[in-house]
Amino acid sequence: MVTTRFTLPELVPQALDAPDHFNDWYFTLHFEHAGRPHVLKLSITEGTLLGQMTGLTLSREPLHLQEEADAAVLLPPQGADVLIEEHDDPMLWEEAGNEVRVTMGTLTATCRPEAQRIIARHPRLQADLTYVPRGPILHWEHEAGAVAQVTEITRVSGSESMSDVQGTLTIDGETIPVQGRGVFEHVWFSALNFFEIRHMNWIYAHFDELYVYLCHCESVTSGSRPFHFETGEIVLGFNANQWLPITHLEVEPLSWVFLQQARRFVPLDQQVTARTEAGTLHLTTRMAHYPLMIHGGAVRLEGLTVDRVPGWQSLFYDAPIILEGFFKTSAGQRIPLTHGTGINELIRISAL
Amino acid sequence: MVDQERLQAAFGKIHDRMIKADGSPVLPDWTRQIVFHFPDLQQYWLLEVVNGQPQSLTALEEAPETEVQITMSSDTFVKLMEKTLSGFVAMTRGLVKVKASMGDMRRMQVFM
Numbered sequence: 001m002v003t004t005r006f007t008l009p010e011l012v013p014q015a016l017d018a019p020d021h022f023n024d025w026y027f028t029l030h031f032e033h034a035g036r037p038h039v040l041k042l043s044i045t046e047g048t049l050l051g052q053m054t055g056l057t058l059s060r061e062p063l064h065l066q067e068e069a070d071a072a073v074l075l076p077p078q079g080a081d082v083l084i085e086e087h088d089d090p091m092l093w094e095e096a097g098n099e100v101r102v103t104m105g106t107l108t109a110t111c112r113p114e115a116q117r118i119i120a121r122h123p124r125l126q127a128d129l130t131y132v133p134r135g136p137i138l139h140w141e142h143e144a145g146a147v148a149q150v151t152e153i154t155r156v157s158g159s160e161s162m163s164d165v166q167g168t169l170t171i172d173g174e175t176i177p178v179q180g181r182g183v184f185e186h187v188w189f190s191a192l193n194f195f196e197i198r199h200m201n202w203i204y205a206h207f208d209e210l211y212v213y214l215c216h217c218e219s220v221t222s223g224s225r226p227f228h229f230e231t232g233e234i235v236l237g238f239n240a241n242q243w244l245p246i247t248h249l250e251v252e253p254l255s256w257v258f259l260q261q262a263r264r265f266v267p268l269d270q271q272v273t274a275r276t277e278a279g280t281l282h283l284t285t286r287m288a289h290y291p292l293m294i295h296g297g298a299v300r301l302e303g304l305t306v307d308r309v310p311g312w313q314s315l316f317y318d319a320p321i322i323l324e325g326f327f328k329t330s331a332g333q334r335i336p337l338t339h340g341t342g343i344n345e346l347i348r349i350s351a352l
Numbered sequence: 353m354v355d356q357e358r359l360q361a362a363f364g365k366i367h368d369r370m371i372k373a374d375g376s377p378v379l380p381d382w383t384r385q386i387v388f389h390f391p392d393l394q395q396y397w398l399l400e401v402v403n404g405q406p407q408s409l410t411a412l413e414e415a416p417e418t419e420v421q422i423t424m425s426s427d428t429f430v431k432l433m434e435k436t437l438s439g440f441v442a443m444t445r446g447l448v449k450v451k452a453s454m455g456d457m458r459r460m461q462v463f464m
Contacts, residue, residue, distance in 0.1 A: 019461070019462075020461060048438040048439070048440065049438075049440060050440075051438060051441055152458075153458060153461075193457075193458060193461065194440055195443075195454075195457060196454070196458075220454060221454075222453075222454050222455035222457075222458040222459075223455065224453075224454060224455075295444065296444055299444045301443055301444065301446075302446065303423070303443075303446060303448065303449030303450065304443060304449070304450055305449075305450065305451040305452070306450075306452065306453065306454055306457060307453050307454050310451075314444070
């Protein structure tokens with residue numbers, strides 16, 4: 001059902017009794033300050049994927065690329081970005097009246113059907129932001145609470161609310177009003193096996209004319225067979241908020257950069273093609289800020305031998321991106337897209 | 353390093369998680385020998401599983417050749433079994449060494 005409102009069951013923690021599970025309340029904000037693009041991410045995560053963790057990050061440095069003879073090298077930020085993680089705080093939550101409140105560490109998410117609020121009280125970063133959906137809320141498997149089989153084991157449900165955001169942000173004592181676009185996501189995994197994943201891209205993007213989220217995951221089954229998953233939805237704002245499920249999806253790197261911290265190459269520019277019954281979305285994405293490493297980001301699993309392959313590595317990050325592109329309708333109309341911002345979450349797990 | 357009582361209690365949780373309330377196995381077609389190596393205790397423990405039913409648990413002097421080998425401290429093992437440490441975190445922090453097939457990795461999630 002196409003709706004701009006959440007139901008309360010979509011907002012409460014789910015699958016807490018499952019042996020392996022995950023919940024998040026994930027808020028981002030893309031805004032400009034002092035003439036520079038900024039990306040704020042505030043996230044509460046619980047469960048067996050990442051443990052109890054909150055993340056508070058502010059990306060504001062441009063990418064530092066160093067051209068070398070055979071490759072461009074992505075150097076770490078030089079100190080202006082804010083990267084805060086809090087671990088092992090308990091999750092406190094309650095459903096009262098018409099809202100769900102979730103607190104962990106210095107973050108509190110107060111979620112109502114029509115709007116969501118995130119408050120940060122960290123000594124270095126404070127925020128009070130309100131999220132209102134720009135239009136229909138996007139759902140995994142196209143329906144609130146539906147279960148997406150992302151890998152042989154992993155089951156994901158939840159919602160992506162592409163939102164208009166406003167509020168205040170205080171960094172190192174300086175308070176500024178902020179306004180922009182972002183996402184409020186609550187997803188939950190009722191079963192998961194992270195190590196089945198080999199390649200995953202999750203992308204959301206805002207444009208003036210539309211918004212989109214998509215996920216493409218390639219994994220292996222317990223029988224060592226490939227397992228494919230793709231999903232996504234587009235809302236065309238220029239066409240009375242027309243909701244379109246994606247029927248075919250491709251994410252293809254156009255250029256690569258050597259990510260020094262991870263000691264490997266990662267995509268710098270990518271091309272996204274997403275087909276729907278009403279037309280095809282054509283995008284190019286470019287990493288805009290340094291990737292936000294998740295749970296260590298680049299991990300060497302030297303002690304893991306799977307299917308006789310000794311030594312593995314995983315890479316898990318959120319990269320703020322800027323996007324350009326157009327939507328070509330089935331009737332042949334080409335609609336240019338403007339002011340593209342988003343995030344590309346990327347997972348790679350491979351042999352060392 | 354944990355004492356033998358806690359170690360055995362942790363092994364007991366494997367049995368509990370592999371058998372349903374009605375006594376039937378969660379993994380009815382799974383037969384494996386699993387070696388747990390605890391370097392801090394200088395101990396190897398061999399767990400035999402036949403058609404999903406945990407059988408004997410045997411202390412060994414040396415590691416036998418088995419399809420599934422798990423090496424970790426006894427403290428890590430207890431934390432994993434008590435669910436105060438996730439398998440993902442244990443792996444990414446280098447607290448556990450595992451040698452297994454993807455299929456066995458999946459099945460072991462039932463009890464670890």
